[in-house]
Amino acid sequence: MPKKPLLFTHQLEYLSILDENGNVDQTLEPELPEDFLLKLYRYMLFGRRFDERMLNLQRQGRIGTFPPLTGQEASQLGAAAALKPSDWMAPAFREGLAEIWRGKSMENTILYYAGYDEGGAVEEDRNDLPLAIPVSSQTLHAVGIAMAMKYRQTPDVAMTFFGDGATSEGDFHEALNFAGVFQAPVIFVCQNNQWAISTPLSKQTRSETIAQKAIGYGFPGVQVDGNDILAVYSASAQAIERARSGEGPTLIECLTYRMGLHTTADDPTKYRNNEDVKVWESRDPIRRFQTYLLNKGVLAEEKTQQYEEEIKAEIQGGVERSEKLMNELGAPEDMFAHQYAELSPHLLRQREEMLEQWRLDQKEEKNG
Amino acid sequence: MAKLTMVQALNLALRQEMEKDDRVMLLGEDVGVDGGVFRVTDGLIDIFGAERVIDTPLAESGIVGAAIGMAVYGLRPVCEIQFSGFTYFNFHQLESHAARLRHRSQGKYHVPMVLRAPYGGGVRALEHHSESREVYYAHTPGLKMVIPSGPRNSRALMVSAIRDPDPVIFFEPKALYRAFREEVPEEEETLPLGVPVKVREGGDVTLVAYGAMIPLSLDAAEVLKAKHGIEVEVFDLLTLSPLDDTLITESVRKTGHAVVVHEAHRSFGPGAEIMARLMEEAFFYLEAPVKRVTGYDIVYPLFAREKAYMPNAMRIVRAVRETLAS
Known part of the structure; x- marks a missing residue:
């Protein structure tokens, strides 16, 4: 019985289209309509400002614990924006912007973090699961939804979000395994933001990448610059297309960074140094997309100011409406x-x- | 009417519901080609195909998590976990999601799934194959916990469980799988969830049991009547959660005496809840302390000693006589 090498020929792709200065690789640049590009930009900006306002509301005691998403705007919006409304999404708990893109109201988001069960409501025309806090548990739901889609022969797909810490959970592995075995039309989107509260990626896994874990389950994985919305969008669109045409699941690893706190109950100065945070500041997803749009002539400086003002007013309106709702809600029997x-x-x-x-x-x- | 074992009766329920409703799916380990290790799903893959009778990878959390997704999407999955002793792998999917998605989504979604698992002892099995831990599920808001006690009610309850809009944990007393046959009509038959039934009339003492304890309790009632002239009124809970104590409380107001029987561990067991309800609802009618005949609060022994662990008709007879004598 000789010993012989078993050769694996798998390789992974790393995708980056827009560098941190906003320079675009024109060979990879997706052709997207201008109004869609502007919409993406406006939502990213909204995500950032809403995050800041939520943090503010939390510090004032007007809402409870909240998980900020600053820094991850591109890696969640780029993926969700590639879905159709009839597709399904199973988020973790830091995908507030993706949820709002999909149609969740600002009021419900605020109500939820202010401690009102009503905020968990999923709007009638939105095919998404509510956020899931137990880490990685939602990945299996996306697989079940995708298996049901396959049984019903619909052309839809399911997309699920989770973090780098989630890849240590059993449910993540069971989900990937089921997805591979049943060739379910599901897209796994890892928000690799380098930290699971205080635990760095190096303590979650010895794998060089998270994307490579897909290989063990028999389907492709791809690593993308998660702060590059064009890369995240392109990789997601391609994975969705694969799933729709019956070719099964894909794992997308978005390399990004949690710029803020794990939640408002966390103090990152205890476990990470500011130098690293500064490095990631220079890779900001919004600034580079803005530069790209300005260079491309799609966006004008005045327009960004206009967006800022509109968004400020929208958020103020959302806060006021949600606080009005809080006064009307609250009957304990509910x-x-x-x-x-x-x-x-x-x-x-x-x-x-x-x-x-x-x-x-x-x-x-x-x-x- | 055909005389069926519990295994055959459950198979009939699954087959008929799958014929009637293309949303009903089966998934689990070895449920397809093998027909389940106890053969409850025998032959169903031949009728409904591998698309609807799904042999899954060996991963309980995966099975239940995927079933939750299917249920939210509008299917009616029935998953089999091979033994209840392995449901801990999937416990968090039940507790964190199946039980909560209706509430979390404020009614947008619900999880109409059934989790079937054989439970209970007395079958000379390996470790982890004999436990009776139904209280974990009965204690969890958002779930329903159902346990049949014979072929006919297992079929009727399974049909109701599949049609129920909320997640139902359905524990099958494996000691009764082939213990006896009953007439089971081919025509549709259902039983409401959450309603205990009186299975024997009597005026001296109220006996509350479920699952594999029902045949023992009925045997004990026969002995008590024949040898001691004691008339026992026996209730079969059928559903542990939601637990409706109305009939039981009424009965105790009549008899003044009660005994609860279960193979589950005693402390914080179903008996504790029933006794608490009797304290709340029938305290002034009780003529003696309520007695419990249960499994002990220890790790379930390997089978060389399980006979001494499991409740039996003799223990029940003694408990009834003690409560009447005190």
């Missing part, structure tokens, strides 16, 4: 809504009990 299709007699009694206890609490508090 916590019993949407538990089951029908409440059992036992739960109906508990709801009555809760209301009575709540009434007595309020009376006691009022009387001191």
Whole structure:
């Protein structure tokens, strides 16, 4: 029985179209309509400003814990923007911008982080799962949705988002394995932002890339510059096309960086130095896309100012509407809504009990 | 009417629901070509094809996570986990998502899936193959927990579970899979989830049990009547969650005595909840402390000693006599 080498011929592609200074590789530049490019830019800008406002609201105590997405605008929007409305998306919890692109209202986002269950509502015409906090668990749902699409023979695909930390979870591996075995039309989009709270990528995996993990499950992986929206969009569009035409799943690793906190409860100065953050600041996804659009003559300086002002007003409107909603919501019995299709007699009694206890609490508090 | 084992009755339920509704899918380890290790899904792949009877990779979380996705998309997946002792791999998918997606999405999505798994002891099995841990699921809001006790009710409950709009954990007492046959009508038959049934009338003591404990409880009731003239009223819970205690409480108000039987561990077990409900609803009617006949609070032993662990009819007879004597 001789020992013999088993040769693997797999190779990975790394894709970058727009460098950090906004110079474009014209051989790879996707042909996208100008209004679409502007829409992407405006959404990225919106994502950044909304993030800043949310952070602000959290510091003022007007919302609770919130996971900022600054720095990852291109890596989530580039992927989500390549989907059709009839496709499905299963986000993790840092894809707020992708969700808003897909049609989630700002009000629901704010309500959710202000502690109102109502904020989890998914709009009627939006085929997305609500955000999922248990890391990597949502990747399997996307696979199940994709398996169901295949069974129903629809031309749709499912896309799921997760971080670099998620690739250590069992569910990630089970999801990739199921997707490979059943050739499900699913796109796995890893937001490799280098950090899982305080744990750096080097402590999550010895793999040189996350993209290469796809090879073990029998389908392609690609690594892209996650701060280059053209690269993320192109890789996603290609993966979606593969999935739609029955060629199965793809894993896309977006190299990006979590510029801010894990959540507002986190203090990154404890575990990472500012030098690294500075390096990534120079790779900012919005600035380079703006340079590209200015150079291309698609965007004018005045227009960016106009966008800034419009966005500021939109966000202010969203905050005001959500705070108005908070005053209207909050009936405590609503916590019993949407538990089951029908409440059992036992739960109906508990709801009555809760209301009575709540009434007595309020009376006691009022009387001191 | 055909006389069927529980395995055959469950197979009938799955087959008929799949014939009626193309949303119903089966998935699990060895459920297709092999027909399931207990043969519950025997032959279904030949009728419905590998698209609907899916042999999956060996990954419980994968099975349940994928089923959740399918259910949200509008299918009605029925997954089989080969033994309930392996459902811990998928527990977080049930607790974190199946149980919560209706609420999290504020009613946009729901998860009409069934998780089937054989549970319980007394079959001389390997480690992890005999446990009775239904309380984990009964304790989890958003899930329903169903356990049949015979061929006919297993078929009727399975049909209801598949049609239920919420996730149902369906534990099958493997000790009863082929223990006896019952007449099971070919025509459709359902049983409501969340409603216990009285399976024996009696005025002296109320006995509450479910699953594989039902035949033992009925045997014990026979002995108590024949040897001691004691009339036992026996309730089969059928659904642990949601638990409706109305009939049981009513019965205890009549008998003044109660015994709860389960093979699950005692502490924080289903008996604890039933006793608490009796304290709340029938305290002043009780003439003696409620007794429990249960598994002990230890790791389930390998099978050389399982006979001493498992409740049996003799233990039930003694418990009933003790509660009546006190």
